[in-house]
Amino acid sequence: MPAAVSSRAALRPQLDKRPLRAAHLRVVSEPQVARPxxxxxxxxxxxxxxxxxxxxxxxxxxxxxxxxxxxxxxxxxxxxxxxxxxxxxxxxGRDLVGACKVVRDALPDLLAQLTAHEAQYLAMDEENRALYFYAVRNRHPADFVMDDVERAARMLFLNRTCFNGLWRENRSGRFNAPHGRYANPGIVQADKLHAASRALQGVDVRQxxxxxxxxxxxxxxxxxxxxxxxxxxxxxxxxxxxxxxxxxxxxxxxxxxxxxxxxxxxxxxxxxxxxxxxxxxxxxxxxxxxxxxxxxxxxxxxxxxxxxxxxxxxxxxx
Ligand SMILES: C[S@@+](CC[C@H](N)C(=O)[O-])C[C@H]1O[C@@H](n2cnc3c(N)ncnc32)[C@H](O)[C@@H]1O
Incomplete structure (x- = not known):
């Protein structure tokens, strides 16, 4: 174990023994709910x-x-x-409407898949990120068995990592925007998805x-x-x-x-x-x-x- 983390005591935060004042209490107030x-x-x-x-x-x-x-x-x-x-x-748009329904109805499953995409993508160098992007892009729902959650995760991943966030399809309905090369594209954005999911409850979404x-x-x-x-x-x-x-x-x-x-x-x-x-x-x-x-x-x-x-x-x- 490296010397810097050899002692558990060294990792323990030092407690502030001063009496609690209002300024301290504000820190533990309700978390802000994001606006949809x-x-x-x-x-x-x-x-x-x-x-x-x-x-x-x-x-x-x-x-x-x-x-x-x-x-x-x-x-x-x-x-x-x-x-x-x-x-x-x-x-x-089939993918767009499908993604909205999954955000509304199956957010935990979607977040799990996006988290997996993010962990793999962010761990890669630029060249491998591009290869990963094109592998996801080429795995098209028309050619592979893909449930709604996987399809939505594919769409969100591509939307967040493609050039300019451009969702563009060719005449056969295949997404064809290139890779975007963002250092940290924010693939999961859980707070935003939770707020959107709450806003979509009870809403009729249709293709x-x-x-x-x-x-x-x-x-x-x-x-x-x-x-x-x-x-x-x-x-x-x-x-x-x-x-x-x-x-x-x-x-x-x-x-x-x-x-x-x-x-x-x-x-x-x-x-x-x-x-x-x-x-x-x-x-x-x-x-x-x-x-x-x-x-x-x-x-x-x-x-x-x-x-x-x-x-x-x-x-x-x-
Ligand atoms: C300008 S965008 C809407 C942008 C939206 N107001 C926003 O704030 O993001 C136009 C939308 O129309 C959709 N669209 C294109 N042709 C359509 C059609 N024939 N019927 C319904 N929607 C269509 C596209 O998929 C696209 O999402």
Whole structure:
């Protein structure tokens, strides 16, 4: 045994024999409960836009739906503020929706698998970390028997260790972002996952296309919908909107505007965000169309990075 740790007494902390004062007692007070927030890094995530979006939301509590969930920044914020009487969360991404359900229903199993990933990955040098990342990436659920927990752990591991937290899939639905080379990527983040799990209790999470929204909204008596589709590209070279198995086309944007008109006829309030361009403004002509400032890094050309306007469309005023 090395000399420095040969004596147990040397390891024992020295007790402070002074009487306890208030300052001492504060240390043992209740642990802080983390505010729920997205547990995935997500391109187009609305975390930074929450201060601009909050005043645009209806007041009070409501039955809520979010059909383009992504990292769920708006959902988690509304949940933290106790604004939701009911919530329906949908996204077309199979891995994303599966991960949300596992965080909601099987968090201890997920944490165990993430802890195992983290222990192996952090013990490796850079070259072996890359090999480990690509081995996990290549172990695709379509080719291997994989239960929901393993699939969710795979997704979270890849999301935390890939380049820029970019969850990007090719046309066959295979995640294809490269390795990210972060010194300490924070693979487990147990506090964040516990907070997200609490926020997701009782929430209806579904893999669904936005075109299914009007029926779901009717069945669940939804009162307010926030829609954050992939941005319509501002130029032919500038877009990232290939989250799940392909681009979100102009035709899809037009179908989404039809869905919003249907929500309006159903008497449901909606707030939608998108890129500020003539095409989007034209699609929502007749509704209240405004702008907020958004920081972009991936959607625009390299020479036009920085803050730009984002369109917000509403069918109500508050
Ligand atoms: C801009 S992101 C949403 C970001 C989210 N608001 C946040 O704060 O993280 C758009 C989402 O739409 C999803 N999506 C793409 N096409 C879809 C479709 N046809 N139906 C439903 N969701 C779709 C993508 O998987 C992606 O998660």
């Amino acid at each position: 927030a997205p547990f995935l890094k997500w391109v187009g995530g609305k975390g930074k836009l929450l201060p601009a979006l909050r005043p645009l939301m209806p007041k009070g509590k409501f039955r809520y739906a979010e059909p383009f969930l992504g990292g769920g920044a708006v959902f988690f914020d509304l949940r933290a503020e106790d604004r939701l009487e009911h919530a329906l969360l949908c996204d077309v 669904a296309d936005f075109r299914a929204l009007p029926e779901l909204v009717q069945d669940q008596r939804i009162e307010f919908v926030y829609l954050d589709p992939p941005y319509h590209p501002l130029s032919t070279t500038s877009s990232f909107n290939a989250y799940s198995g392909g681009q979100f086309s102009g035709k899809a944007q037009a179908e989404l505007a039809d869905v919003c008109r249907r929500l309006d006829r159903q008497g449901v309030r909606f707030l939608l965000s998108n890129s500020d361009c003539g095409f989007v403004r034209e699609l929502y002509r007749g509704f209240d169309v405004g702008t907020i400032r958004a920081a972009r890094s991936i959607n625009c050309k390299a020479d036009s990075r920085g803050d730009i306007d984002e369109v917000v469309v509403r069918n109500y005023a508050n």
